[in-house]
Amino acid sequence: MDEQTVFLPRAEADRLLEALRGAGFGRILGPVAREGTLLFQPLRRWDDLPAGVRDVQQPGRYRLQEQDTPRCFAWANGPQALKPLTFRPREPIWRAQRSADGQLSFQSTQEDPEPTALIGLRACDLAALDLQERHFMHGRFPDPWFRRRREALFLVGMSCAHPAQTCFCASTGDGPAISRGHDLGMAELDEGYLLWAGTQAGKTLLERLDLDAATAAQRRTVEKETHQAAMGQRRTLPGRHLKQGLYERLQAGHWKDVGERCLSCGNCTAVCPTCFCHMEMDEPALGGDSSEHLRQWSSCFNAEHSFMGHFVVRSDTRLRYRQWLTHKLGSWHEQYGRSGCVGCGRCITWCPVGIDITAEAHALLKEAPDA
């Protein structure tokens, strides 16, 4: 938010969708209340958004409730946001064909992604995208599939005034205010929305909308609500740089404790907006003359993930959970310059048995370092 922040009255909110379509974004996705949660789905009009819906999140539990408010973003998050759009859960990477004379030919599967605008992304979602970009786009081997899809996106962030019980973005420093990674930033008030630009594309869009400036009182209300959203969060991580603390406790007894409770089902890694592990495999057609090479989401909680030629390195759950946590909160610093956790709390809510990463991290760091 800045001096250029403008105000879009609630009754005129459809104008934002029209402006996005006018800017070439034929596909607009936003949160829609479906299947007991909030899913990013195509939006035709502002009324498709979940007005008066609130999420109640606890470890291993998610419910939607109705509440008396005109607001459409009075909730924290659903199971997914950007990750499935940029890093596809399952996709062919290439196809191979064998001709009658035995020659092999290979075809790329790269698509031409449709320009897509996303409305209602949280600060944690944008921070997570930044981490995925570091992995997929800015490493030694940039990923063209990811890059093309990423470049087709226009990101509308929505400051969060309603964190769930499972949220801890204030602790990781990634939210709840929209401060980076957005083309357009937004915050919701009962009477409408404040909008501000984060990129040139966002600025151009705001110029098209030609809205009045937001009042200082409106900006103060948003600042106050965002501050309360941060203060209201009860969960924390025991620090932002836990690599040394965790590495000094690789033999801690608590790994066994969590290993006994953990199902090693991989739900945490699937909903984690920064987890990027995948597996690749070939699916030959029955005739044997063509084959598809696929990449799909995998998980460090799978045996296959640590299968090294002839044996599984991490055969039990204790070692798999330790791998996940020490990577996410520890060695991620070496690889990407920061922790891999953005405090969205999804791994807590969507864990079938409600394992809480913040509680486990605190419990581990309370133990004495390894001898």
Added chain:
Amino acid sequence: MKPRVSVHKFSSCDGCQLAFINAGPALLELAGLVDIVHFAEAGPMDPDAPVDIAFVEGSISTQEEAVRIRRVRESARYLISIGACATAGGLQALRNFNAQGVDDWTRAIYARPEFIESLDKASAISDQVKVDLELWGCPVNAQQVFTAIRRLLFGALPFVDNEKVCQACKRQGIVCVLVTRGTPCLGPVTRTGCGAICPAFGRDCYGCFGPAENPNTAPLSRRFQGLGLMPEDIARRFHFINSQAPGFLEEGRNWDQGTP
């Protein structure tokens, strides 16, 4: 010479053989790649012919079957058991829990029990003979069957996914029925392969593909108890289609007499 394939039936509902028959054009294509020398349900009959791959459906539930499976093993280079009956004894293995033996049930059910010839316990194929590959499910997934055949034709070992159903759910964007509805879903301990059909239709997985690799059943049972299931209900979650599978067998036993 084309590789030779057979499909054998033991105690079962025949549903897994339908993986072949319902495949339609793929079955015709397969018939061009291999010689299907024995497949009673589809026509060819030559049960003792030597084959490269023998598919076996059904559990070993009678004395005759216990003898016949050995002949199948001897005639096959590579034996693949398909479906819950063949991999874990199937639904009929629920009789294994009856300490009085099978006669106790046949007397209660049949007007002329003397015609029923049955072993006290129904068992998986791998309890009787060496099995080279198991394809789980009730029924099996036809795609898995055909992929396994294709890999063997290439001379490669088939790869069978053993991760949990949850990951198939999440890849498809299916919303978790346990977390949003509190249904006692077995997905977190069940082997993938079905395509997460049940959660896709809003119901809980009932474990028809059997235990996944590294299944941690105890905390999931405690979660079910927290959702309001009685101990005997928890026992029945595990003692159902794959009651004899390692992991499910013990977990069901832990609860069938009350809270462990």
